[in-house]
Amino acid sequence: MKKLKILLGASAVAVAGFFMVAADHIDAPAVSGGTSDITDFYAFQGEDSDNIAFVANVQGLLSPTASASAAFDENVLVEINIDTNGDAIQDMVIQAIPRDGKMYVFGPFASSSTNLNSTVNFSASSTVVDITPYGDSAITATSDAGVIAFAGPRDDPFFMDFARYGEIIGGTATSFNDPGSDTFAGSNVMSIVIEVPKTLIGGSGNINTWVETKSK
Amino acid sequence: MKNIKTLMFALLISAVAFNCSNDDDATPQVVNSIDFSGTYSQDDQMARPAINTVFVSSANKNTFNTTVPSAQGAAFQSEFETKLLALNPGYTTNALGWDAPTFTGALATDVLTVSLDGTTTFFDGTNVLTGRALADDVISVELLLIFGGPTGADNPGLTDDNVDSNDKAFSSSFPYLASPW
Numbered sequence: 001m002k003k004l005k006i007l008l009g010a011s012a013v014a015v016a017g018f019f020m021v022a023a024d025h026i027d028a029p030a031v032s033g034g035t036s037d038i039t040d041f042y043a044f045q046g047e048d049s050d051n052i053a054f055v056a057n058v059q060g061l062l063s064p065t066a067s068a069s070a071a072f073d074e075n076v077l078v079e080i081n082i083d084t085n086g087d088a089i090q091d092m093v094i095q096a097i098p099r100d101g102k103m104y105v106f107g108p109f110a111s112s113s114t115n116l117n118s119t120v121n122f123s124a125s126s127t128v129v130d131i132t133p134y135g136d137s138a139i140t141a142t143s144d145a146g147v148i149a150f151a152g153p154r155d156d157p158f159f160m161d162f163a164r165y166g167e168i169i170g171g172t173a174t175s176f177n178d179p180g181s182d183t184f185a186g187s188n189v190m191s192i193v194i195e196v197p198k199t200l201i202g203g204s205g206n207i208n209t210w211v212e213t214k215s216k
Numbered sequence: 217m218k219n220i221k222t223l224m225f226a227l228l229i230s231a232v233a234f235n236c237s238n239d240d241d242a243t244p245q246v247v248n249s250i251d252f253s254g255t256y257s258q259d260d261q262m263a264r265p266a267i268n269t270v271f272v273s274s275a276n277k278n279t280f281n282t283t284v285p286s287a288q289g290a291a292f293q294s295e296f297e298t299k300l301l302a303l304n305p306g307y308t309t310n311a312l313g314w315d316a317p318t319f320t321g322a323l324a325t326d327v328l329t330v331s332l333d334g335t336t337t338f339f340d341g342t343n344v345l346t347g348r349a350l351a352d353d354v355i356s357v358e359l360l361l362i363f364g365g366p367t368g369a370d371n372p373g374l375t376d377d378n379v380d381s382n383d384k385a386f387s388s389s390f391p392y393l394a395s396p397w
Binding site for chain 1: 247251255256257259260261262265268274281282284285287288325326327328330331333334335336337346348349350353355373374376377378379380381382383386389390391392394395396
């Protein structure tokens with residue numbers, strides 16, 4: 001264990017310094033704490049097993065007070081990439097961008113660009129949903145294509161004893177506590193949930209997926 | 217013609233207005249009148265939980281976030297392997313039977329694999345890496361794969377953070393995530 005501490009010494013200060021985040025919550029200096037900071041990404045079979053639900057969360061560790069005034073940034077584009085042939089290059093993209101209290105979801109549409117820059121494909125099939133105000137019941141919308149959308153503040157679904165992890169990495173602890181303490185309990189995120197029919201994203205087999213935020 | 221178009225537009229708007237409550241439907245006219253112009257440049261990127269946090273040095277985190285997945289393996293596998301062995305110097309294989317190069321090779325290309333054919337989960341004891349559901353204890357899975365050794369029994373104090381569920385219950389219906397605090 002002492003050897004482990006010495007080996008971790010170089011990274012310990014840096015990691016302990018970025019205390020307050022995880023999943024992707026702890027992030028790079030360029031985005032940390034900002035409106036394009038992705039906290040988490042999920043993809044799972046929907047209640048309707050013919051669909052896949054994608055969850056992209058941004059702006060983590062929002063207190064209830066901060067949640068009341070938190071907003072999606074109109075200069076931030078969220079892109080969910082879907083690779084259907086296993087080469088880690090997207091074949092389809094779903095874009096989500098807010099305008100004036102609504103979240104506009106475009107796609108899924110075909111795209112294979114590995115460009116780090118994007119424009120909004122506003123001619124693609126769209127789903128438009130009112131962004132749910134803090135404290136309101138969830139507002140959802142369903143497009144004719146069967147794409148279901150939600151956007152608004154949610155309880156952060158991530159759970160981890162990240163404080164203890166930082167202590168272990170920093171060398172001030174040698175093991176996790178039992179029970180542990182969820183560092184993210186009581187905090188919120190801004191969440192985009194998009195559920196799409198499997199037929200629109202390949203139909204069968206496996207997909208690879210990831211989320212990006214882009215800003216202007 | 218113009219009067220008919222105006223009338224149809226008015227009927228469409230009134231139909232939407234009466235149908236408003238919880239279920240909005242998009243109309244193409246609305247989208248075409250909004251300014252979506254501009255070029256958006258990549259800031260952040262993510263697939264699997266905690267990968268950038270755990271495996272990428274602080275100096276390289278911005279670069280990892282702006283490296284497309286198809287290029288990440290070549291750029292980061294070596295750094296990931298170094299970091300894995302720094303975290304667990306005794307690493308040989310893990311419960312999936314992967315040696316260090318194989319494990320870090322899989323992790324460095326940061327994509328989330330999702331099955332369209334059945335159960336979607338990070339790991340449920342049977343299904344491995346077929347998606348990521350909200351209730352999946354992804355951190356304990358990753359800790360087990362990093363620290364647990366071939367049988368999962370190594371480093372017992374490091375293979376589970378003992379936080380295995382969210383602070384609020386999830387919903388079985390869309391949008392699945394719990395209401396905010």
